[in-house]
Amino acid sequence: MTDSEAIARKYEKVITPMTRTGWAFWATAIPLAAIFLWSVFAFGWQYRFGLGETGMGHPVSWALYLVNFVFFIGISHAGALVSAVLRITHAGWGTPFGRAAEAVTVFALAAGPTNILFDLGRSSRFYWVALHAQFKSPLLWDFTCIMTYFTVSVIFLYVLMVPDIGLLRDRFPGRRWLYRPLSLGWTGTEKQLSALGKAIGFLCIAVIPIAVSVHTVVSWVFGLQTQPMWFSTIFAPYFVVGAIYSGIAAIILVTIALRKVYHLEDYLKPYHYNNMGLLLLVFTLLWAYFTFAEYLTVGYAGGEAEHAVLWSKLTGKYALLFWIMVALCFVIPFPILVFRRTLPGLLIASICIIIGMWIERYTIIIPSFIEPRLPYVRGDYMPSWVEWSMTFGLAAGFTLAFVLFSKLFPVISIWETEKDEKEKESKGN
Amino acid sequence: MYRWGMVIDLDRCTGCQACVVACRQENNVPFAGEQEAVLGRGKFWMNFISEVKGSYPDVKMRFFPIPCMQCDHPPCTKVCPVEATYKNPEGIVAQVYPRCIGVRMCISNCPYTVRYFNWHAPAWPDDYKRGRNPDVYKRRKGITEKCNFCIQRIRTAKWKAKKENRRIHDGEVIPACAETCPSGAISFGDLNDSNSRVSRLSKSRRAFRLLEDLGTKPKVYYLKEGEWHDG
Secondary structure, three states: OHHHHHHHHHOHHHHHHHHOOOHHHHHHHHHHHHHHHHHHHHHHHHHHHOHHHOOOOOOOOOOHHHHHHHHHHHHHHHHHHHHHHHHHOOOHHHHHHHHHHHHHHHHHHHHHHHHHHHHOOOHHHOOHHHHOOOOOOHHHHHHHHHHHHHHHHHHHHHHOOHHHHHHHHHHOHHHHHHHHHHHOOOOOOHHHHHHHHHHHHHHHHHHHHHHHHHHHHHHHHHHOOOOOOOOOOOHHHHHHHHHHHHHHHHHHHHHHHHHHHHOOOOOOOHHHHHHHHHHHHHHHHHHHHHHHHHHHHHHHHOOHHHHHHHHHHHOOOOHHHHHHHHHHHHHOHHHHHHHOOOHHHHHHHHHHHHHHHHHHHHHHHHHHHHOOOOOOOOOOOOOOHHHHHHHHHHHHHHHHHHHHHHHHOOOOOHHHHHHHHHHHHHHHO | OOOEEEEEEOOOOOOOOHHHHHHHHHOOOOOOOHHHHHOOOOOOOOEEEEEEEOOOOOOEEEEEEEOOOOOOOOHHHHHOOOOOEEEOOOOOEEEOOOOOOOOOHHHHOOOOOOEEEOOOOOOOOHHHHOOOOOOOOOOOOOOEEEOOOOHHHHHHHHHHHHHOOOOOOOOOOOOHHHHHOOOOOEEEEEOOOOOOHHHHHHOOOOEEOOOHHHOOOOOEEEEOOOOOOOO
C-alpha cells in the first residue's frame, strides 16, 4: 500500500521509537522492573504475615493504600474525560494528547484498584465483593463503577487505536502476530471509517458520565461515613475536580517526557501546551475554590469533632503536610499557569500538582482517623516499608507499563493527526 | 422476640477492669503483645477508659467501660460490601467471621471505634492456650471481630429455655463482663421486657447513651455518676 508507505514516512518520528530500543530504554525499564518486582515481594511478605506488617492500627485502619487508591483513580480521570470532552467539543489542539491521555487512564485504572487488593485482610477473597454483593455498601458501588470505567477505557483506547494498528500491521511484518488480530482487518475503507466514527461518538459520550460517577463514588467511600470532616456534601464534586486536576497534570508530565525522549516536538507544540495550561489553570482555581469552601464551612459551623480534625490540619500535627499541599496545589502552580505557560513552567507546575494532590488525599484520609468522634481513642500512623514498597512499586509499574506501551503502539494518534490536517486543508481551500 | 441491652452504672464502677479480663477470657480475645499494643493493635472487646482530673491530693477519676454499643441503626453493617456483619433479629450486631474479607470499612465507620482487626494471626502465651473457651468461634488473621454480648451464652440459654418451653428469665443470661463485675455495675437483659432490670434502668433519669446525636440508637445505656438509689 503506497498510502501507508507515505504516511509512515511522514510520521517517521512517531514510529521510530517503536523500532529502536537503545540503552536508554533498558536503563529505564530495568530499574523500574526491579522496583516493581520488589513490591511484589513486599506484597508476598504482607500476605504471609498479615496486614500487621503495615503501619496501620487502631484507629488508623485505612491509610496509604487508600491514599494511593484515590490518587491513581484520580489520575485516570484525565484521560478519558479530557480526551472525550476535547473530542466532543472538536478542540483540535487536544489531538496530540489523546492517545497518551487514554493510555494514562487505562494504566492508572489498573494501578488504583490494586491498592484495594493490598488493603484487604484476605486478598485472595476479593471476588467475594461480586459473589456476596451487599448493595448498600459504597464500596460495592465503587467496585461496579470502576470495573465499568476500566472496561470502557480499555475499549476507548483500543478502538481509537485500530486504524494505527492497521498501519503498523503493514509496516512491521515481524510483529504481525500481535498487530494482525488487533487490527480487526482495518484497511481504511469509507465504510470502516464511518463505523469507527460512530463508535467513537458513542464512546465519547458514554465515558464522560462513567468517569464522573467513578470519582463521585470514590468520594462517597469517605463522604458517607460518620468520620469527622469526611461527612460532607461537596465531597463528590470536590473529588471529581481534584481528580481531573491531577489527571491533566499527569498528561502534561507524561507528554513532556515523551516529547523529550522520542523527539516529538513537531507534534506537541508550545501552542498545544499553552491550551493545556489554560485548562489546568481553570482546574487550579476550581480546586482552590472547593478547598476554601470546604474548610471555611467546617471552620465556621463545624462541631467539636470536626474542629479537632480541622485544627490538626491547620496548626497541629498535620500542619506541615497541609500547607505543603496548599503551596504545591495552588501557591506555586497558580502564578506559573497565569504568567508562564511555557514547557518548563508547565513541567514544574504539573510535578507540583501531582505531588500536592497525593498529599491532599493523605491529609483528607489520615487526620480524620487520628481524631475520631469520641475523644479517647488516639493513635498515630507512620507507613512501614511494606507500604512504601507498594507505593513505589505501583508508580514504577505504572511508568513501566507506559514505557512498554510506547514501544508497541504509537503514542500520538497518527490517523487522527492526519485527519485533522486534511480537514484544515479542505477548510483552507 | 428478645432485644438485648446493657446498662452500665458509672457510679458503681470502681475501675477494677475485671470486665476487660473476663471478656478476654470468655471470648478468646488474643493478646497483641507490648510491641503491637504501642501501634494501637490491642484488642479490647470490652474497652476501658479512665480520666484523671486534678492532682494529688485533690484527684478525681472517672471510669468508662466501653463494649460494642449494639446500635439499633448501626453505621457499620450497611457499609460492609460482603454482608459479613449484620444486626441479628435480637438486635445484636454480629460479625460473620468466615464471610469477612478484611475491608475494614466497618471499623472506620464505627463512631465508637469498638471494632477490632486481626492485624496478625491471633496469638496467646503458651500456658494460656489450654484455657481457651471452646464455645467461641475461631478467628484468623485479616478479619474484623467485635463484642457480641457473649452471643454463645445467649444461645445456650435459649436452647435451655426452649427445652423447657419458656422465655429466658431476667438475669438468667449475662455476658462475662456483667457476671464478673464485683460492684454489680453492669446489668444485662431484655429491653423488650418492661419488667426487666435493664428496661427499668434504661428509663432512669440518669441514663444516657454515647453520641446520641448521630442517631445510631445504641442499646448500651450508661447511668451518670452522682445520684444513688434512683434507678
